[in-house]
Amino acid sequence: MENTDTKQQKIVQMFDEIAGTYDRANRVLSMGIDIQWRKKACDETFKRYNKPIELIVDVACGTGDMMGYWSKQATKADRQIGKIMGVDPSVGMSDVGKQKFPEFEFFISEATALPLANESADIVSISYGIRNVMKRQEAFREFARVLKQGGYVVILEFTKDDKKGLFFTIKDFYLTKILPILGGLISKNKAAYEYLPNSIEGFLTASMLQKELDDAGFETEFCKSFSMDISTLVIARKR
Numbered sequence: 297m298e299n300t301d302t303k304q305q306k307i308v309q310m311f312d313e314i315a316g317t318y319d320r321a322n323r324v325l326s327m328g329i330d331i332q333w334r335k336k337a338c339d340e341t342f343k344r345y346n347k348p349i350e351l352i353v354d355v356a357c358g359t360g361d362m363m364g365y366w367s368k369q370a371t372k373a374d375r376q377i378g379k380i381m382g383v384d385p386s387v388g389m390s391d392v393g394k395q396k397f398p399e400f401e402f403f404i405s406e407a408t409a410l411p412l413a414n415e416s417a418d419i420v421s422i423s424y425g426i427r428n429v430m431k432r433q434e435a436f437r438e439f440a441r442v443l444k445q446g447g448y449v450v451i452l453e454f455t456k457d458d459k460k461g462l463f464f465t466i467k468d469f470y471l472t473k474i475l476p477i478l479g480g481l482i483s484k485n486k487a488a489y490e491y492l493p494n495s496i497e498g499f500l501t502a503s504m505l506q507k508e509l510d511d512a513g514f515e516t517e518f519c520k521s522f523s524m525d526i527s528t529l530v531i532a533r534k535r
């Protein structure tokens with residue numbers, strides 16, 4: 297039986313391997329729907345957090361798209377942000393991100409060990425990343441450590457659901473049959489795109505996610521699932 301650290305290393309290695317094709321595959325597989333979810337995450341957070349924003353940390357930042365949306369939506373909302381930084385253990389993903397967004401800082405590290413002082417961040421976001429973090433509770437405690445009191449954790453993730461019906465059968469078919477083939481063709485790594493439906497199935501429901509956040513010291517203020525419940529946005533405030 298593989299231990300947690302070995303599993304975690306293999307996941308990061310998998311992202312290193314697909315880093316060069318990640319953005320292209322993402323665009324095709326999500327059909328651009330994720331853009332609305334990302335913008336909504338930023339806008340709903342800005343509505344709630346009225347203090348000056350010194351620091352936004354995007355954990356599991358990958359190739360940096362969420363950081364780009366924080367910056368874009370802040371401009372639209374006329375909000376100033378002191379600094380946006382990204383943290384990810386995959387050197388391959390971060391290297392692509394650095395080329396796309398030279399204006400942001402990137403750090404190589406896991407969600408459980410953020411290179412930040414206590415209570416230094418206003419917002420911690422993690423988009424489609426928490427599913428890959430093996431030591432999730434440890435990561436949530438780490439987010440609580442680095443956030444200022446009243447700061448927000450913003451999570452976008454594919455959550456598990458137990459619903460039945462035609463839409464959900466279609467969604468299942470897409471995730472388990474079509475997505476691995478398309479993702480495999482684009483990345484030449486089918487295994488990586490078989491991992492996606494399996495990791496969703498092994499993940500939490502939206503209410504389980506809120507319960508874990510509550511245990512780590514957060515109060516959920518917004519929780520909504522989008523697009524046939526494929527993706528869930530949770531915004532929670534540090535108590």
Ligand SMILES: C[S@@+](CC[C@H](N)C(=O)[O-])C[C@H]1O[C@@H](n2cnc3c(N)ncnc32)[C@H](O)[C@@H]1O
Nearest residue numbers: 311356357358386389406407423424425428429
């Ligand atoms: C599906 S990608 C999402 C990237 C980006 N946030 C986005 O929205 O496109 C998942 C990312 O999680 C990162 N990751 C895997 N394990 C992690 C961990 N323990 N801590 C932080 N990030 C991790 C991977 O390296 C990868 O970049």
